[in-house]
Amino acid sequence: MLFNSIEFAIFLPIVFILYWVSKNHHKLQLYIILFSSYIFYGWWDWRFLSLIIFSSLVDFLIGKKLGKTLDERKRRFLLGLSLFTNLGLLGFFKYYNFFAESFSEAFSFLGREISPDRLDIILPVGISFYTFQTLSYTFDIYKKKIDPAEDWLPFFGFVSFFPQLVAGPIERASHLLGQFQKPRVFEYSIAVSGLRLIVWGLFKKIVIADNAAVLVDEIFLDYTNQSSLSLIFGVVLFAFQIYGDFSGYSDIAIGLSRIFGFDLMLNFRFPYLAQNINDFWKRWHISLSSWFRDYVYIPLGGSRVSSWISLRNVMIVFLVSGFWHGANWTFIIWGLIHGLLYIPFFFRKSHQDLHEHSILKKLPQIFLTFSVVCLAWIFFRADNLSQAWNYIGHILSNEGTGNYIFGANKRIIIFGIVMMFIMMMMFVEAYYESKQKKEVLLPSWSLVLLVLVIFFFGGFKNHESFIYFQF
């Protein structure tokens, strides 16, 4: 079920009413959350439900056992079992074909032909998100940061909570599980802030991302015939498509959670206002980058080891982060590019003053950072590495003469609309950034205006699924 679908527009008010009508029955509320989350998830394919239930059950049982066991060897074994189960499922569904093909290609490079045994596997929606969420629970119990859940119901609700189930933010048990375990109180001001975020998120998704997608898809499809300018437009539009799509989803997820009395972590903080790559990664997909920091970088030694080992750890995090996005070398190279761009900041230990709140003064840095982020997006968006390199080659050589956007009136109109609203979004974000806010806090009257903008400028006909559902 997509947030921007008719089904969800019917589903949400029903769940909301049932949930708050049962506000005096904490357990009943949890059942409502759990079953509605399973309906939400099963709407894609009911078979996926067995996976999420299995994953929840394994980590619940392992968590309980970990909490009771003091023997370090047994604890390690239990942690390993959780890792093996969760990463095994993720690896099978998401990476099996990638590894099979890569091995086959590696052998054929050495002169031996091995046909890859591809499996016809459907990737369960959001598997990377909820797997990481349940893993964080086991890790935190292992490190004795949290106590295991006594009751299965809050834990299962925590793993499958529908607002953030399929595309995050990737929550930690230390932050979210406790909220399931205690009764929730409806707070008007928080619910209103949630509603504002939902409308803002829908605006970013439907008006910016879905309209940009129409142009981006065709430019990337026909990139060999496009001029440099057209290709540059293509990648810039993709930068805003993926931002509108993913941060729009996160805003809706956070907003929905607030309506149900939950607080989710911030996932995006105006990333295209970042002044360098280091700053960018403190603003983009925060829940994933902090997950890798806490569960990969720090366990590997973090910055407590020698500079070179620490740098190795940084590069591992960026590469794994790229690989997390999908079973394709393009994502790995995307991670590598970000890792390489991060190196100067790694060695320059003295921190830059990023507290300059005058956006205008920092425009050159912001523009430069955005440009290198766009360069990396080419790899992220391309179907394969050769397409990415060729795309860059065509930008530099200007061989093509086509200009997809300016080839038809309708596309010019879509382009004009997308650019107008991108600028509007950036102005709004810059305003709140200068006020040192972490999210957009729109006044109530502007919500009516935004809803009108969504109706009259939204890409409903080009209705797209959320990009991050595939990860």
Add this chain to the structure above:
Amino acid sequence: MKKFVLKSILYLAIALFIANVLAYMGLRILGKSDFFKTTYLVHHFPEGQSFDLAVFGSSRSLAAIDTKIIGETTGGLAVNFSMDYTALPSSLLMLEHFYAQGYTSEWVVISLDLPDFEESKTVISENDHRFLPYISNNYIREYFVEYEEAMLKPIAISKYVPVVGFAYYNMELLAPAVQALLRPSYKYRFDELGNYQYPDYLAQQEMPEARYFKTRLSNPILKEIAELTNKNGSKLIVYIAPYLRDDISVESPLDFLVINHSRLINEPKYFSDYIHVVNSGKVLATEAFIEDLRKIDNQP
């Protein structure tokens, strides 16, 4: 919670009200303009207008038949109501729309394309949203109820909630509505007799390998069209416009008067692609059409 729910409903209601008013106004402005062929058909001619020949079909007949040449040659009023990116069900709808204005035509030409000979897909065509300004008319609403695929039929329910259809087709309707407000007589890619042409510079260079099709005119929509034209006193001609590579032979076309020009032109320079003739091809196609029309007209 009550305050939150009531305020949310209030804001949503305000937004929906304004959106519906704006959408209604947008559709009214379009409906009163000449912008689309569907709206031009309603406004450009006086009620009860009698035509000598009216063409209905897709972009193929739009490209192939020049009603200006027909009018000049025959001395009558001929108009091309074909619309690009449409199929036979849309042609039937346009014909119904035509008769609903009280118009008559001695000859009605229905252009038929390969996908529509034996049956048509139950889906709406790319440009059917151009009928949206008239969604309150039953024949139009019934069409969308039957042909729209989605669970929520955005055009069909626009009779009651105009913003649904307008929002769904906003990129196709918003700019035209603004244009129509500023210039109500502007016609989008057709002249006053409904003609549009593909320029000669788009001409093809190579002749593709021919494809042969043997088909029947068994599409039930054709029967509906025949009944409608018969009821309104028009004579029906089924027209197959030239193809660059497709040779179509129609089995037992006794039920209909057929002008089959699928293999009329065999040179790529007369085509912009495999299915549309360019301007010079249009002249050839129209002259041949007039000749065949005369033959049919002179038949006892």
